[in-house]
Each structure stands twice: as C-alpha cells, then as structure tokens.
Amino acid sequence: MAKIAVLGYGVVGSGTVELFYKNKDSIIKKAGKDLDIKYILDIREFPGSPYESKFTKNIDDILNDSEVTLVAEVMGGVHPAFDFVKACLEKGKSVVTSNKELVAKKGAELLKTAEANGCNFLFEASTGGAIPIIRPLHQCLAANDITAIAGILNGTTNFILTKMINEQMDFDEALKMAQQLGYAEKDPTADVEGYDACRKICILSSLAFGKHVYPDWVHCEGISKITAEDAQYAENWGGAVKLIGSVKKTADGKILPMVRPAFVCNGNQLSHVSDVFNGIMVYGDAVDQVMFYGRGAGKLPTASAIVADLIDAAKMNGTSISQKWEDSTDNSFIADYKDDVVAFYVRTEGVSKEKVAEVFGEVEYLSRENQPAGELAFIAPEMKEKDFDVKAAALGGKLLGTVRVLDLEG
Amino acid sequence: MAKIAVLGYGVVGSGTVELFYKNKDSIIKKAGKDLDIKYILDIREFPGSPYESKFTKNIDDILNDSEVTLVAEVMGGVHPAFDFVKACLEKGKSVVTSNKELVAKKGAELLKTAEANGCNFLFEASTGGAIPIIRPLHQCLAANDITAIAGILNGTTNFILTKMINEQMDFDEALKMAQQLGYAEKDPTADVEGYDACRKICILSSLAFGKHVYPDWVHCEGISKITAEDAQYAENWGGAVKLIGSVKKTADGKILPMVRPAFVCNGNQLSHVSDVFNGIMVYGDAVDQVMFYGRGAGKLPTASAIVADLIDAAKMNGTSISQKWEDSTDNSFIADYKDDVVAFYVRTEGVSKEKVAEVFGEVEYLSRENQPAGELAFIAPEMKEKDFDVKAAALGGKLLGTVRVLDLEG
Numbered sequence: 001m002a003k004i005a006v007l008g009y010g011v012v013g014s015g016t017v018e019l020f021y022k023n024k025d026s027i028i029k030k031a032g033k034d035l036d037i038k039y040i041l042d043i044r045e046f047p048g049s050p051y052e053s054k055f056t057k058n059i060d061d062i063l064n065d066s067e068v069t070l071v072a073e074v075m076g077g078v079h080p081a082f083d084f085v086k087a088c089l090e091k092g093k094s095v096v097t098s099n100k101e102l103v104a105k106k107g108a109e110l111l112k113t114a115e116a117n118g119c120n121f122l123f124e125a126s127t128g129g130a131i132p133i134i135r136p137l138h139q140c141l142a143a144n145d146i147t148a149i150a151g152i153l154n155g156t157t158n159f160i161l162t163k164m165i166n167e168q169m170d171f172d173e174a175l176k177m178a179q180q181l182g183y184a185e186k187d188p189t190a191d192v193e194g195y196d197a198c199r200k201i202c203i204l205s206s207l208a209f210g211k212h213v214y215p216d217w218v219h220c221e222g223i224s225k226i227t228a229e230d231a232q233y234a235e236n237w238g239g240a241v242k243l244i245g246s247v248k249k250t251a252d253g254k255i256l257p258m259v260r261p262a263f264v265c266n267g268n269q270l271s272h273v274s275d276v277f278n279g280i281m282v283y284g285d286a287v288d289q290v291m292f293y294g295r296g297a298g299k300l301p302t303a304s305a306i307v308a309d310l311i312d313a314a315k316m317n318g319t320s321i322s323q324k325w326e327d328s329t330d331n332s333f334i335a336d337y338k339d340d341v342v343a344f345y346v347r348t349e350g351v352s353k354e355k356v357a358e359v360f361g362e363v364e365y366l367s368r369e370n371q372p373a374g375e376l377a378f379i380a381p382e383m384k385e386k387d388f389d390v391k392a393a394a395l396g397g398k399l400l401g402t403v404r405v406l407d408l409e410g
Numbered sequence: 411m412a413k414i415a416v417l418g419y420g421v422v423g424s425g426t427v428e429l430f431y432k433n434k435d436s437i438i439k440k441a442g443k444d445l446d447i448k449y450i451l452d453i454r455e456f457p458g459s460p461y462e463s464k465f466t467k468n469i470d471d472i473l474n475d476s477e478v479t480l481v482a483e484v485m486g487g488v489h490p491a492f493d494f495v496k497a498c499l500e501k502g503k504s505v506v507t508s509n510k511e512l513v514a515k516k517g518a519e520l521l522k523t524a525e526a527n528g529c530n531f532l533f534e535a536s537t538g539g540a541i542p543i544i545r546p547l548h549q550c551l552a553a554n555d556i557t558a559i560a561g562i563l564n565g566t567t568n569f570i571l572t573k574m575i576n577e578q579m580d581f582d583e584a585l586k587m588a589q590q591l592g593y594a595e596k597d598p599t600a601d602v603e604g605y606d607a608c609r610k611i612c613i614l615s616s617l618a619f620g621k622h623v624y625p626d627w628v629h630c631e632g633i634s635k636i637t638a639e640d641a642q643y644a645e646n647w648g649g650a651v652k653l654i655g656s657v658k659k660t661a662d663g664k665i666l667p668m669v670r671p672a673f674v675c676n677g678n679q680l681s682h683v684s685d686v687f688n689g690i691m692v693y694g695d696a697v698d699q700v701m702f703y704g705r706g707a708g709k710l711p712t713a714s715a716i717v718a719d720l721i722d723a724a725k726m727n728g729t730s731i732s733q734k735w736e737d738s739t740d741n742s743f744i745a746d747y748k749d750d751v752v753a754f755y756v757r758t759e760g761v762s763k764e765k766v767a768e769v770f771g772e773v774e775y776l777s778r779e780n781q782p783a784g785e786l787a788f789i790a791p792e793m794k795e796k797d798f799d800v801k802a803a804a805l806g807g808k809l810l811g812t813v814r815v816l817d818l819e820g
Contacts, residue, residue: 023555124550135550136550139542140542141718143718144433284714286717287540290542290704293679294700295698300695303696307552308552312552
C-alpha cells in the first residue's frame with residue numbers, strides 16, 4: 001500500500017484526482033500495489049467536494065506522515081513549490097510534477113536530492129502535457145547520439161498562429177479569441193513571448209545533453225511581432241510559421257538551445273501540428289527522426305502524465321530511476337546564436353530588387369494576395385546571423401519583418 | 411558486467427552490432443554496468459569481419475554460457491527463432507526482439523516463460539521500428555483507458571501509396587519502384603497484402619487490451635486493389651488513402667482489430683505520414699489522442715529500439731518489467747467487422763445518380779480530373795458494413811472500387 005499526496009487543487013490537481021479515481025482499478029493493477037490519495041494540499045476551501053476529508057493546508061501533515069510515499073506537485077511556480085518538493089524528497093518521498101518552471105530552474109538540484117534520498121523526481125508532465133516525451137527520450141532513444149530536438153511546445157501560441165494562417169486573423173484578434181476560449185491567460189506574456197516554451201526546451205536540452213540549461217541562457221523570441229502577412233508568405237513559400245523551441249549540437253561541441261518563430265516547410269511534420277496541439281521532433285544518429293504529437297496542456301491530458309509517473313514511482317519504490325543530469329555553473333557550453341548559420345525570411349517596403357541583389361545576391365522571392373507595390377518578401381541565402389544583421393541593415397527602406405527558416409528537416 | 415548474444419547477422423543484426431560499438435560508451439553509462447557482445451549467431455560465414463571471433467553457428471554456445479544474460483533475437487520468422495528464444499528465457503537470459511511474427515504468434519507464451527524465469531522479453535523493435543510505441547503505450551499512457559489505436563504500420567505500402575497519391579503512379583509502377591529502391595521484397599505479399607501490418611496491430615491490440623490477439627482472427631485487406639483513381643478521389647475528398655491497422659473498443663465490450671486501406675481526412679495527422687515513415691495514433695480517455703511518428707524499418711532505426719531494450723534489460727536484471735498480457739483460447743472477444751458502422755467510398759461505372767439516390771439516399775459526390783462520363787464516385791452514408799454490402803450489390807452497373815473511410819478523428 002502506498003499513499004499519495006497531491007499538492008495543489010487547480011486545473012491539473014483536480015484532473016489528477018479525477019483521473020486517479022476514474023481508472024483506479026487498472027492503475028492499481030499496473031502499479032502492482034494498492035494506491036490511494038490521502039491528502040490534497042491547497043490553501044483554499046472546497047466545501048462539498050467528495051474529497052473534502054483529504055484536504056489540508058499544512059504541508060507538515062504530509063511531510064510527517066510516513067504512509068505517504070508518493071507526492072504529485074501540481075501547484076506551479078517556484079515558491080513555495082520548490083521548498084515543498086525538496087522537503088518531500090529529503091523525507092524519501094518520490095515526487096512527480098507538471099511544474100516546468102520548477103524543473104527548468106531547479107531540476108539539477110532536485111534530481112540530486114532525490115538520488116541522495118533513494119527516491120525519484122519524475123516530470124513527464126512538465127513538457128508536452130499528455131505527450132510521452134521525457135521517458136521515451138531518456139529510455140527508448142537511449143542507444144542514440146541525440147543531435148537535435150525541435151518542437152512546438154506551447155499550445156496557446158500554436159492556436160494563435162493557426163488562426164493567423166487558416167483564417168488570416170491578425171495577432172491581436174487571434175490572441176483575443178484564444179483568451180475567450182480559455183487557451184490564453186489574461187496576461188498572456190509567458191506564452192506569447194516564448195517563456196513557457198523556453199522552460200520546456202531547457203528541460204529537454206538538459207535531459208538530452210546531460211547538463212542543466214538555465215532559462216536565462218537561452219535566446220528567446222515570441223510571436224507578438226508575427227503578422228498575418230508573414231503567415232501568408234510562409235504559405236506561399238510552402239510551409240507555416242510556428243513557434244519553435246529547439247536545441248542542436250554545434251560543430252564546436254557546444255549546444256544551441258533557442259526559442260523563436262520560424263518558417264517550417266510542409267515536408268516537416270511539425271508544419272502540420274495545428275491548433276492547441278504540440279509536436280516534438282527528436283533527431284538521433286540511429287533513429288534519424290521521430291516525432292511525438294498530442295495535447296500539450298489541459299486538465300486530463302496533463303493528469304495522464306502525472307498519474308503515469310505516479311504508477312512508475314510506485315513500481316520503483318526504493319530504486320532511483322530518475323533521469324539525471326549534471327548541474328552547470330556557467331554557460332560556456334551554450335553556443336552564441338549569432339554565430340549560427342541560418343536563412344532568413346525578409347519582408348521589406350521601399351527596397352528595389354536591384355538593391356536586394358546587391359546586398360544578398362540571389363534570393364527566393366515570395367508573393368501574397370493583394371501584395372502592395374513596393375513590398376518585397378524573400379528568403380535570403382544561408383549565412384551567419386551576425387552577417388545577416390549587417391546585410392539587413394544595409395538594405396535601406398523599411399524592414400517590415402524577419403523570421404528565421406527552420407534548418408532541421410523532418 | 412553483462413554479455414550479449416545477437417541471434418542473426420542480417421540487416422537488423424549487423425545494425426545492432428554496429429550501433430552498439432558506435433555508441434558503446436554512452437550505452438554503458440546509461441545501462442549502469444559494463445556491457446559487451448560476446449556471440450553473434452549465424453549459419454553463414456563472415457570472413458574478414460571485425461567481429462569474426464564472436465561468430466558461432468551453435469545456439470548451445472550461447473545457452474550454456476552463464477556470462478550471457480542478454481540476447482537480441484533479430485533472425486525473423488517463427489522457426490527456429492521461437493525455440494531459441496524460449497530456450498534462452500528458460501535459462502533466465504532476457505531476450506529482446508524485432509521479430510513481429512514471433513511476438514504476434516507466440517507473444518503470450520514467451521511473456522509467461524520470461525516471468526516464470528525472472529527475466530524479460532522485450533519487443534519495442536517489433537512494431538514501428540525506431541518509433542517508441544510499446545513502452546510509451548504500456549508505461550506513459552498507463553493512466554488511460556485506451557479506446558482505440560490506428561496506425562500506418564508498414565513503410566513499404568505507405569511508400570507505394572505516397573507515389574500513387576503524389577505522382578499519379580498506378581499500383582504496379584509504384585511497387586516496381588519500391589522494389590528497385592530496396593523498400594519492397596521480390597515477393598512483396600507480406601507487405602502489400604497487409605500481413606506485416608496485421609502482425610503489428612495484433613501486438614498493439616494484445617498490449618493495449620490485455621489478451622493475445624492472433625493474426626488469424628484479424629480481418630486483413632491489402633492495397634493491391636487500390637488504384638491511382640481512388641487516390642485522386644481521396645485527394646478531392648480532402649484526405650489520402652492509407653493502409654491502416656487499427657483496433658477499437660466496441661459498444662458490446664469486445665474489440666475490433668482490422669487492417670485495410672482507408673480514406674484518412676487531412677485533419678488527421680496520419681494523412682500527413684508519407685513515404686516509408688510510420689505513424690501510430692493512440693486514443694485514450696485522458697490523453698485524447700497522441701501520435702508517434704518515425705521510421706518503421708531499416709537497419710539503424712530498428713537497431714535503435716533493439717539496443718534501447720538491451721539497456722533496459724541490463725538495468726532491470728533480475729526484475730521482470732515485461733509488458734504482460736493473457737493468452738486467449740478463442741476469439742469471442744473479437745467483434746465481427748461486418749457489424750461495424752462505417753462509411754464507404756464507392757466508385758462505379760454505368761450507374762445513374764438516380765439509382766445511387768434510390769439505394770443510398772443522399773451521398774457526397776467526389777470528382778477527379780478527366781473523370782469519364784458514366785463514372786461516379788461518392789461517399790455513402792454510415793451504416794453497418796453488412797448492410798452496405800447489400801446496398802452496393804443493388805446498385806447495378808460495375809463496381810470499380812470501394813474503400814472504407816477511417817472513423818477515428820485525429
């Protein structure tokens with residue numbers, strides 16, 4: 001018998017409790033031992049809840065109860081989640097979490113704490129929601145030298161971009177719709193500016209390459225500057241604009257993690273990942289490429305990953321199966337994105353084709369419906385980004401927009 | 411220290427050895443113990459091979475060597491693979507395999523043997539090649555009530571269909587090209603008639619629903635009757651023809667596994683899985699839908715799954731982590747596909763729209779370039795397949811083709 005404590009009764013917390021009791025019989029069968037939820041920690045009251053007797057506001061009830069060997073942290077944020085999780089691990093209680101900010105900022109430390117205390121810190125739910133990615137990356141692709149990962153890691157921005165692509169909405173209109181549907185928060189900054197995707201690519205980078213990548217070290221651009229016109233040009237080019245979180249090995253033995261909107265060609269499966277869905281492509285020397293696709297957020301999808309981790313932690317009681325990586329004290333292993341060789345899409349006003357040829361040489365011109373005279377859009381040749389910056393500045397006229405082209409096939 | 415024996419030095423066997431030595435350092439690190447390949451079993455000679463000293467033609471060398479605790483069976487076929495695998499398991503040696511025929515026909519028995527002998531029988535490589543699907547289905551989706559699985563499980567037929575769709579080749583021409591490229595065998599029956607996909611859907615069905623599904627119990631249709639015209643009509647309809655292996659729960663508590671070509675709409679990710687790639691969509695009550703995509707065959711992709719299973723088996727030495735299912739003595743839990751409610755695409759010659767309306771009521775007509783006068787193509791309303799058969803026979807004229815429409819969203 002193992003007792004579970006659920007920290008936080010928000011969307012994911014209530015989904016976890018709901019899913020656990022819905023499929024309890026088969027969950028227990030798969031765990032190979034009896035399981036039950038003993039505590040739900042929340043500062044709020046839930047009178048009339050069928051789980052009323054399980055609620056507590058005091059973490060010590062959980063910490064001091066030796067029956068509780070499994071903890072699901074679904075509060076979000078670093079404080080107080082970090083203190084709670086660390087204290088649980090120090091008591092030898094395995095913790096599973098959906099908290100990407102916690103894993104991205106404190107993962108190395110918490111993994112070390114888990115190992116030192118013979119328990120597990122699992123976080124399948126922190127990246128890609130329902131999508132199995134952490135364990136497949138760590139376990140099923142273990143024979144591979146991973147060379148790159150590229151993913152659509154944020155459902156909110158993918159919904160917005162899908163509306164801009166399919167229905168020619170502009171960014172503000174699509175964001176408003178996402179907010180009305182509950183996909184975007186009132187303050188959408190974390191999603192729209194790419195911070196959420198950044199945390200997730202930090203987790204994937206740390207796991208794939210074995211050293212903690214902190215969010216502050218990752219160049220991160222969101223989608224707020226993308227226009228409906230950019231989306232139209234991307235379609236004409238033969239692809240779609242997507243917010244891509246990626247990491248790749250570079251020739252000098254470093255890694256380059258990054259979050260930015262990118263033109264993704266239709267030959268890449270990621271271009272077909274629409275609406276709130278996420279997709280994560282992993283590149284390895286043996287598998288070539290594999291993609292994982294599904295709902296990246298939501299009550300039951302995220303609870304699915306939480307409960308799967310609870311089952312695993314229950315089965316492995318006493319054995320540490322946590323994915324591990326080293327902490328890192330500086331970012332010298334992170335490549336400078338300005339040195340990366342990349343092709344840019346460029347949209348300009350008041351620049352002649354002669355000037356474009358003078359600056360960039362031969363380019364691929366794109367067109368769109370109702371393209372105004374004086375507007376040019378093209379794909380510039382591949383070059384280091386710092387060289388592109390110099391050339392783009394030399395174009396003159398008005399630079400209406402630039403978007404990188406994703407250089408990973410798929 | 412654990413020693414490995416590789417049974418069979420064909421495409422997958424040589425890939426397994428190559429990949430193991432290529433990434434040996436990181437493989438050993440992940441396994442947490444020293445590993446080496448001690449034997450390679452093959453009836454052929456490989457003079458000059460760097461692994462010449464490891465070859466043996468005698469399975470007893472492996473069975474009687476207690477240093478060998480891990481075996482990779484990559485011979486294919488049921489005989490003698492079954493006898494070899496069973497003997498290894500009875501000696502407490504864990505076996506990993508890419509042999510879908512073996513797992514589909516003998517999986518329940520071999521899983522039981524492994525459990526009885528405290529070792530593991532793992533088969534990630536048997537389905538979806540490089541794609542992590544067996545472990546994710548069993549472990550990462552463990553909290554779900556799985557309701558259905560649908561996949562493009564055979565790369566050869568998907569390549570042929572892609573050529574028929576994108577380049578308007580006819581079946582014979584596309585098959586010939588696949589053979590020239592080495593994607594199809596000289597005798598392409600197992601791929602083209604769906605038997606390979608059938609074995610894989612048997613494995614996935616057994617794993618997801620807990621009872622062994624034998625290939626003989628599964629209705630299986632291949633793609634040899636699909637024409638370039640059908641592919642054109644599918645495109646006009648807004649989708650693509652794909653060979654789908656699927657299984658779903660039915661209302662009466664049974665399951666319906668099946669292999670057949672199907673119209674898959676463009677909203678379903680499976681419609682975008684092209685060339686030799688595979689894609690497997692899993693539907694569950696919590697995750698909604700998740701898809702796994704990648705190379706379903708090939709030397710290194712399949713070796714990737716074999717070596718990952720070897721790492722797992724090495725880590726879990728002495729603990730049985732095998733996925734398990736019960737054997738089944740009869741097929742009473744398999745639903746009759748003729749009772750399934752399905753929409754059919756129909757292509758006819760010499761039938762009037764009046765007659766179609768009389769037989770089927772309202773239908774959705776499709777069109778294609780150069781459609782001859784007298785040819786009609788339409789999507790019939792959903793009904794039980796046995797009722798459709800009666801109506802289709804009542805149409806008169808000439809029935810040029812029928813293809814089911816996939817009823818799973820995606």
